Amino acid sequence: MKLSDVIRFVEYFMNFKLFEINKTAITLSSVLMFLVVIAVFAVTSRLLQRVLRAQIFSRLRIDEGIQYTLIRISHYVIMVIGAVVAFQFIGIDLTGLAIIVGFLSVGIGFGLQNITSNFVAGLILLFERPIKVGDRVMVGDQEGDVVEIKMRSTTIRTLNNIAVIVPNSEFVSSRLENWSYGDQKLRVDIDVGVSYGSDLETVMHSLREVAAEHPEVLKNPAPDVLHRGFGDSAWNMRLRVWLEHPRRHPEVHSDINCAIVRKFQQRGVEIPFPQRDLHVRSPLPAGTEFPRSA
DSSP, rough: OOOHHHHHHHHHTOOOOEEEEEEEEHHHHHHHHHHHHHHHHHHHHHHHHIIIIIIIIHTTTHHHHHHHHHHHHHHHHHHHHHHHHHHHHHTTTOOGGHHHHHHHHHHHTTOOHHHHHHHHHHHHHHHOOSSSSOOOOOOETEEEEEEEEEEEEEEEEEEEEEEEEEHHHHHHHHHOTTSSSSSOOEEEEEEEEEEEOOOOOHHHHHHHHHHHTTTOOOOOSSEEEEEEEESSEEEEEEEEEEEEEETTHHOOOOOHHHHHHHHHHHTTOOOOHHHHHHOOOOOOOOOOOOOOOO
16 A cells, blocks of 8 residues: 555545534544644643742732632633634634533533532632632531532542542532631530539639640630539539631540549549449348238
């Protein structure tokens, strides 16, 4: 086979019409050109993200959540422009983005409502920002940090280093517990029981000392000690402390628990454990008759 024959075959293969869009023939060469243009804009988006992080955001000291929002928005804008340019390269006019809207309507008709709603919810999360990257949130009964907000879903990294993938629509349509929204200060309540024979003033003073000695407990709002009631074998006390950030509350809670044990041991304050009294009666002699009721 001659080289000219090979060239003609390749040309025929590359220019073979696959289908038509708006009376425009779509060939293999146009599809490849479309993919190349999209790839170029995708690489451009990645390079722009690196420049924004390294050269601009680092100097302006912008909040991490705002950085992520700006980067995602810039990525979406670049990719939309890339899609428009790519369609223009293959001869399809996207004036008014009518064809994209048509694609979305067709997708919805084929059962892609959830994908569309998650995409729209992702845009709402980026613009309205009820959550942002770095926030400490509760997903069901799991606590974790927001590490990524994508077009369809949000990734939560739990305290056990497990990635939980949550559809974006759940954050928009259902209740959301965000510990980092607005004011990040968090109150931690530590409950402890002390025996009735303890000196109440010593107990309250000891709990306040424990709070004051921990370096991560805030002075303002000041720690507080409450007497919550009378249990079966103890006074129910509660120590309330405030932390600057919610991330370390399990560790701080544990530190204060250990400090309370040591402080109470030094001051002779007893932490009682539940007690149950069991009364055993002697057996009645054999042959004893019980009086009958009238």
